[in-house]
Amino acid sequence: MAAICVFCASSRTLDQRWLDLATVTGGELARRGHTLVSGGGCVGMMGAVADGARAAGGHTLGIIPQALVDLEVADLHADELVITDGMASRKTAMIDKSDAFLTLPGGLGTLDELFEVWTMATLSMHHKPVVLLDQDGFYSGLVNWLNGLAPGSFARKPAMDLLVVVDSVPAALDAIEARLG
Numbered sequence: 069m070a071a072i073c074v075f076c077a078s079s080r081t082l083d084q085r086w087l088d089l090a091t092v093t094g095g096e097l098a099r100r101g102h103t104l105v106s107g108g109g110c111v112g113m114m115g116a117v118a119d120g121a122r123a124a125g126g127h128t129l130g131i132i133p134q135a136l137v138d139l140e141v142a143d144l145h146a147d148e149l150v151i152t153d154g155m156a157s158r159k160t161a162m163i164d165k166s167d168a169f170l171t172l173p174g175g176l177g178t179l180d181e182l183f184e185v186w187t188m189a190t191l192s193m194h195h196k197p198v199v200l201l202d203q204d205g206f207y208s209g210l211v212n213w214l215n216g217l218a219p220g221s222f223a224r225k226p227a228m229d230l231l232v233v234v235d236s237v238p239a240a241l242d243a244i245e246a247r248l249g
């Protein structure tokens with residue numbers, strides 16, 4: 069059983085299928101006995117993944133900066149809610165408290181979080197699995213572009229191999245569990 073950090077969209081105007089994906093992810097994660105670590109928001113896919121985990125009996129840890137609490141977007145139903153003084157300290161706490169990272173479809177905040185944990189992994193600053201869920205080809209354009217980095221010598225092949233790209237929720241959790249042993 070692991071603490072799995074999920075990065076995903078906070079948008080309130082998403083197509084329902086993305087919210088459903090987040091709900092399914094939270095549910096599957098909880099059914100497998102894992103704890104959800106999240107950015108502690110109650111909006112968009114962030115809210116859906118936490119609600120999905122709790123509906124399946126899972127434990128949820130939200131980590132959110134005070135500024136977002138003040139905007140009333142905190143996941144007040146979280147089993148544990150850690151409040152930080154800023155976005156940087158929040159990200160550090162999310163990384164420290166997690167055993168693995170799973171990125172679902174998202175926007176700029178999601179990409180920022182993915183690239184930080186992946187970069188840290190390439191520098192051996194942690195040895196935690198980093199998995200990207202490319203559901204329905206959401207990330208295929210990005211993945212294609214990333215695949216050009218090593219041939220162009222902008223990244224090393226071993227660094228590229230640290231990002232595990234999968235196309236379904238079960239495959240994502242299987243990949244994390246296999247790497248955690």
Ligand SMILES: CC(C)=CCNc1ncnc2c1ncn2[C@@H]1O[C@H](COP(=O)(O)O)[C@@H](O)[C@H]1O
Pocket residue numbers: 074075076077078079106107108109110111114136139141174175176177178179181
């Ligand atoms: C209107 C309002 C203040 C909405 C609340 N907005 C947010 N609440 C909580 N975490 C967020 C928020 N925006 C970005 N994040 C962080 O960035 C990611 C989502 O950003 P995005 O929607 O992909 O770019 C999340 O994983 C979360 O950790």
